Amino acid sequence: AMDSDVQVVESCLVAPCEETPRRALALSPLDLLLANRGHTPIVYFYLAPPRSSTSPFAAGDGGFFDVARMKTAMGKALVAFYPLAGRLTVDDDRDQLQIDCNAEGALFVVARCTGLAIDDFDGLGPSPELKHLFVPRVDASSPIMMAVQVTFLRCGGVALGTAVHHAAVDAIGAFHFFQTWSALCRDGDGAVVELPCHDRTLLGARSPPVVHPDALSVFCPTLKLCQAPSDHPVVSEVISFSGDQVAGLKNACGGGVSTFSAVSAHVWRCVCVARRLPADAKTRLTFPASIRRCMSPPLPSRYFGNTIIWLCAAGLVEDITSPDALPAVAGRISGAVRRMDDELARSAIDYFEMTLEKGSGRPSPSPPGNVVATDLRVVSWLRMPVYDVDFGWGKPTQMQRAESERGGFVYLINGDDDGGGGGMHMVVCMEAANLMEFKRQLYTKL
Template structure:
């Protein structure tokens, strides 16, 4: 029998003060993400026995209403302008806020393995789908809370999402907290007029992603810890020096994926990953730019080469793409996306998995993932609630309970269930 949650309350939380009422124009980098829908995440908190007001719902709503004054697009709705282009209608209708109980203990969910069930339990259904932000506070039997959240990708990327959560939690801890205000000027990422796409852009820029609902079997998600010792070994294998953690871990994951999938030797394997452009544009974007400010870069190679090269060589393919990120590449990418905006707007929400030749790695390393103390301590664990698209990987720092221990980071992998055991064997055999 499936576990059920008991919904105690469902309401809308609007900004506590008047906010601008307008249509917020979306940049080309926002538009390409609009069809992705909502990103579901879950935070787990231990109960404080001495705190009679543990996750006081009234306090959570009051602080959310205050945060939504500065982050007012999250209180709006996605719609379209007269030309059919997606925009955010900043109408202050508010965020969905659900309170629920579940007859299970927090420890039953361990380190939060993403799954459709985890999302069903802890992230509220989005109705209507135009809602920008939905939240669910679920109280466990015996204490503890799961904070589930769904943020519409048309509005923000990961950096902006964590900025919002930092602000909301700061207001919950201290109503008079001083916070850094977001920048909502998305025209800073407007395409050029006329647009111009540099001939070299498409050698590293990945403007599209292909999904198929007829994949080679069911997918599954697993999380693999990487210890500090394993990471040190991996970096030595990748040439040491100034190789980044991202490039080293991505090289290992890419190589192990190509081998475990048994790709045809001549097949072109491609790794893609988001690159933050905030410091790459000229002039740079404000540090607290609120929106999507990343483009997808890619590295390619024949499957036989990626599978047989040294890890240093594979890492070099990835770092080579990173080094090409500059203002011209960013501008050309935006111009390309603006030119193809009509095609992007016509896309239905993307479903299915990527081809087995494709791998997409998202890095949350170094981001304030766990900076979400609402006054009752930092979360003991945090993760995506669901990851069902084969070929998607997330690199994440460890949680507060693992800090100071042996684990350096976690690799959240979603791929074909038939290949997962071989991937795990290869992953640890190589480090």
């Protein structure tokens, strides 16, 4: 275990610095669907510039990660992104969750950790410990929409932990906020701010709601879960692919497929082999996809809310794992992506409108358990501006989820902060017993 004495120095609320609309923001079916996920825990690591290494804890003196400057910038950013300063409440008339845009503010925590340096986390995967150390402690039932924690480390570097409630926004919108906040901190009033769109009626259900019969062949509304036996622990590991390895995989798929389809096809095959699934079993790859671009008319590019539905590709294990199947498997995944259109998106929204329990009031936490052995879920953060969070002291050296969701999940993240090398990181969460074989398959079949 890590020698990890994190002392909280300060904890306060940062409110928007100007008047913002005071209103109740009704949530769309896609928001309500994700409300039970609670807060998404992410941590960014920043190396200190050489000169400040003499006094690692001289925080707030106008130097590295000046807290006052960060708070001022956050107050400005929350004017445009005002739902993040609100609170999750229940609309008593509809008995439905909503965001009360009351400008109470986001939680801002400052901490220091004398026992740990950034080097201690190099290559470390998500873990409960990482979350416990660096992500602000917001209870699962807390109505706060956003919390951040700036932790000054022994080496002079900083860990920035963030927790944004999933009812408020998906990853695309969350990164938009962090880009904006950091730009306002870095560039002051010269920062270019693209305003978010808060019109959630754009993703409301049709009246009456209707699900197109074809939609359910590619749209995958539920995650099949199973309880993991206690003697089969689930572990997380970060696995890196070079740009050349990614390019090689895309070539092996016959070219013309996306990085996501090529890498997901390869991972899916390796997981089936590592888990020793029977040849005649049916296996599914499920993945979240944003409907932002497939709507007609298209959603505003800066729509702020949840735009995620789940798609799936399925097949028999023998068809997925046979030696020459990689191009066909990648083709199945690409095919599911291509089927995304306005009708599929509307059907998905209407499906959730019809199946979500009305009167659920508070979100119930996600049930425990892992994805069933025949299924795999791959979440792509590729091409998202994950490293584009420079507060004026440089980009983060690494960024990742602080804690894995459950066994059977894989996250794909761009490898290098310049984005030019084409490499990537893969965060894999699976049974420890199968992980070694999975990695062996992953590299021998490249």
